[in-house]
Amino acid sequence: MEHTVTTLPAARKPGCPFDPPAELIDARRHGPISRYRFPDGHEGWLITGYDLVRSVLADPRFSSRKELMRHHPLIDFGEIEVPPAPPGEFLLMDDPQHSRYRKPLVGRFTVRRMRLLTERVEQVTADHLDAMEKAGPPADLVTAFAKPIPSVIICELLGVPYEDRGFFQDNIDAFLGGEAGDEELFAAYTATQRYLAELVAAKRVTPTDDVLSDLTDSDLTDEELQGIALILLSAGFDTTANMLALGTFALLRHPEQLAAWRADPALTDRAVEELLRYLSVAKTFMRTALEDVELGGRTIAAGTAVILSYNTANRDPGRFTDPHVLDLGRQDGGHLAFGHGIHQCLGQQLARVEMRVALPALLSRFPTLRLAVPAEEVGLRPETADVYGVKSLPVTWDA
Template identity: 90%
Template sequence: MTESLHTVTTMPTARQPGCPFDPPAELIQAREHGPISRFPFPDGHQGWLITGYDLVRSVLADPRFSSRKELMRHHPLVDYGEIEVPPAPPGEFLLMDEPQHSRYRKPLVGRFTVRRMRLLTERVEQITAEHLDAMEKAGPPVDLVTAFAKPIPSIVICELLGVPYEDRGSFQEHIDKFLGGEAGDEELIAAYTATQQYLAQLVAAKRAHPTNDVLSDLLDSDLTDEELRGIALILLSAGFDTTANTLALGTFALLRNPAQLAALRAEPALIDRAVEELLRYLSVAKQFHRVALEDVELGGHTIEAGTTVILSLNIANRDPERFPDPHTLDLRRQDGGHLAFGHGIHQCLGQQLARVEMRVALPALLNRFPTLRLAVPAEEVALRPETADIYGVKSLPVTWDA
């Protein structure tokens, strides 16, 4: 039986006042109408919006839906007209299908295993302690984003890839520009160009003097310098921005849910479940796009070849058919299987690293500052716009009893 068809006429770009952790209300309402809706793109293309957990998961695992950049001609907010989109640059495998995707991802898989990432725990603990020491020495109030949430994953991923410490600041600034959702076209191009130029220099430096890092490990493969540069860009940006925003927004969510915060402080063993629940509840990587390569039956409807579908990960992770009471933050929740890291062949390569960083950093922060609290009213916390690829807070002023 074909389900009734709902249409979402425009992509919502604002969250409800006072509800910074909940997705836009219009998207939640779309899921209430069913797991799949029609979505007319601004350029006139008739696409689809997928909000149901099961359907999102199935599309992510279905090779009949493509991730190729050159097929992604339709933007949910902007009509770009007849502009031709080029294929993804060499190495940027998130925007590729098989077999190109595996050519780049396969050499990396062994370097991001659960075991290898857990071996990094001691170094993450050291970096975290150094930044907590600096926070304590500076005294309250501080911006938790710049003092804690950004530096920890930034340093870790830079060390993994062999980026010199002194270069971290400029790299972080450029990544913020082209992922933050607020830079103009000229700023975006300048930031992207500067990052590419830096990575070209970094790869050349590794060729001349290899060190003990992931990028140097890849020099023995048949990957070209251009391909290595593309891989480095994907790992640096993905390994920094998503974790930084989850750490900051996660702390904000805990401070706004004092009962959950108290439970985590009282039960340190709860941290594994807490991390998974924060990942589900926040879903900072909000949505992915896919393009049907052939006609596909999905949710009682035919997705025609060439049609773009928007996969709403944050709504799928709030699907009441998969997660009871989905809009409640519950650190004791036992329902696993969230899609915060995606699913299928493109599932986040660095997910275990993100988990290690969160498992270390959050308890350390809460233990060091038992009286940690917001330094401004919650409604004054500056949030990233919904147009940003990754959702989060721009700043999080916090204080404590010194």
């Protein structure tokens, strides 16, 4: 009998904050592809296996276009027509529109350019660790460390004034955190869009040394620049902030791995990749079949929605040895935490630089760092959030 999943997003198993929801792990045990019944009754597919997720991400027969996403794991759209993505919001577009927006950005997020930012990331990290140390224990690692570091860096890259950083943190939290009501979501989104419109207009008049100013020299309209800025600010802040916080939580719950990293700084690159694989904070994405596609022994009919589960793909025993084990020395890399194909995360090298700098600096500065509350009391983001993580992470240390 074919396995069918009817509950998404599913809750994580109590006491297992780092593992995918049990329903997804169970679906993966039944095979890499399962049927999924959406709230509107539509039958789609849930893909949990590594090879099939990677295959769909690289296949142009599967679309990212927003207007084709008529079925949603949480929402019954009924007869409502889903509009196309706003100008500039290229994550929800296919080529050639997608490439038109992404291509001008690629050269600004290369490995070399992001490595040149290392010194600045080190400085920002040191500043926040200094402040943490001066204030003394305990501290909320989310507000003292995990949020401000990527927030400062992405705001500087885009030319957002430092004093406006808190505004972005609060509003991006509101529309990506998974807990805001409709009114709060709308207010946060509207306020952010209004601010970005003013910022783009200011860059047109007085360009500065930043990505957004550079783009005002192109043929992109103000509205398109506004959409691009929203994507970069959201993705460049929220995902890394949650990786820093949830990654620290995972390390504190795996003291043998934490000790191994402290003892051997040469583990850093592999440790970062393993945390990305193990936690997969950007956990699910969707695609729509543009034509009938044979996949995993099934026929995915044209117009059918497909949910891609990154966190189970990155825990696939067919791809990774002991996939549910956090192993900072792991040799079998190639995770999908940043996606794959034409929509692979543009800012992945920036995220890597921030993690490679910030996590070792934290562990070095506070060798006795530990949770200040029982692990089960750490507040987790709900599965409705686009990006998984912790809402707060109370920590302490020997001052």
